Amino acid sequence: MGMGVARTLVAKGFPTHAFDIRASARNAFVKAGGTTYRNPADMASQCDIVIVLVVNANQTNEVLLGKNGALSTLRTGSVVVASATVPPEFAASLGEQLDKQGVLMIDAPVSGGAARAAKGELSIMASGEQKAFRKAKPVLDAIAAKVYRLGDTCGMGSKVKMINQLLAGVHIASACEAMALGIRAGADPKVLYEVISNSAGSSWMFQNRVPHILEGDYTPLSAVSIFVKDLGIVLDTAKTLNFPAPLTAAAHQLYLSAAGAGLSGEDDSAVIKVYQQLTGIELPKARRKKKSARKRT
């Protein structure tokens, strides 16, 4: 997603400076007309606005506060757009930490995946101070189809994202449970998909992920490991709040079961393989190996 955002900004004429730990990503971005650096500190010395698009809170910390982190060179009044899915508490405390250094933060988790990032059509669930938004507005508008303004406090963006992830994670797992049971009951999985997509049982995730199952293609668009993490954030936060979340907990166990079965790096629709391994149902097979699947093996 970081690559999609960076390319979009180059394409729209923003002077764009980037860092990625993978040399291959840096090289690809140079070819796309961007400039890259050896570490976040060198990069941030050239920037007024830094978008951090990494996987989790640890990586966010490392990019900003680690060795050669961006905060060491960011000027007073700069804006950090923190876009990983992180615990709301982490986002709130990071905002305070940056504030003490005179740097503004927007708590800005995103939705839309790599495909919409590449088109500049992300959804951003964003909270933070007015002056941060004023400064970052042209950049946010360039990379997003929709920026939800969720108040002045860092943490609120991450709360809304967390609730979205709770639903997304439960919906993928329930799509897998439903398709697996349907197959065992003798229904045609393609027919189930067609009928339910147009009925009250549908969800955004059912429509998006079940085609992967029908095609037998578990090339990760979003991996099982992401929901091991994201539902983990939901459950940790719920525990802190003394709040029961039995459906989230059941879904989390299914992602953990998939991870335990060695499927962490497969597409999250591979949760259906948990049911397959237990019960021996026959899942739709891939018609032919795709190039991208070959490359991975």
Place this chain on the structure above:
Amino acid sequence: MGMGVARTLVAKGFPTHAFDIRASARNAFVKAGGTTYRNPADMASQCDIVIVLVVNANQTNEVLLGKNGALSTLRTGSVVVASATVPPEFAASLGEQLDKQGVLMIDAPVSGGAARAAKGELSIMASGEQKAFRKAKPVLDAIAAKVYRLGDTCGMGSKVKMINQLLAGVHIASACEAMALGIRAGADPKVLYEVISNSAGSSWMFQNRVPHILEGDYTPLSAVSIFVKDLGIVLDTAKTLNFPAPLTAAAHQLYLSAAGAGLSGEDDSAVIKVYQQLTGIELPKARRKKKSARKRT
């Protein structure tokens, strides 16, 4: 839903004969231009096609095979359209039973609720013999926006409906869990609804039921008790198939919790009150009592 279907048929010029155990429903249908009878047998003596729109398998049995049941007067070659949500095994065995009496059956559970029934816009998940469909086609086309033809065997329509209900039931319960946790975390429920409705966490049920929560209006459009029943069917069928369904089981416990708390007759979105009763979160209140709500008390 039966009333909506019957009125639609009258409006479209079909000679329509009806039975309901409630005198109030019979009287209303007479006013709408239909004819009513004292029992299913008297009614069925006038019919070539009988649509059974009741709550469950027991009621379906009673209408067809009970005292003064429809089967006692139905002529050879008539068609029964069985539209309750029932266990697939029940639908299959009912089809065989009717077949032995020379009566055709379409296993035809419906989706769409009372509102779409009244407009003649149901979705029908239908399986059964070709000659049953040939005979019933004008009637099915009159009452449905979409008739899915799911093969020649009674039971398949009910399997697809069962999988749809699995998802619908899990999605409503997860919408309640998500909204409840979001409220406890300090998010504005209206904002959660707006953002998530347009994000990857959305579902048909999230969009349809969360407004009831936001309006604090639990007048039953579909009651908690329906999903106590429908997820019960899923779990019974899964057990028969030796198939684990942990998410469905967790969701079923939430509907049972709501029923145990005295909420069986409320809208299924009242599952959020389980979380409310446990944790004391503040749910959106109704602005004013609606007429329909007053009538119920």
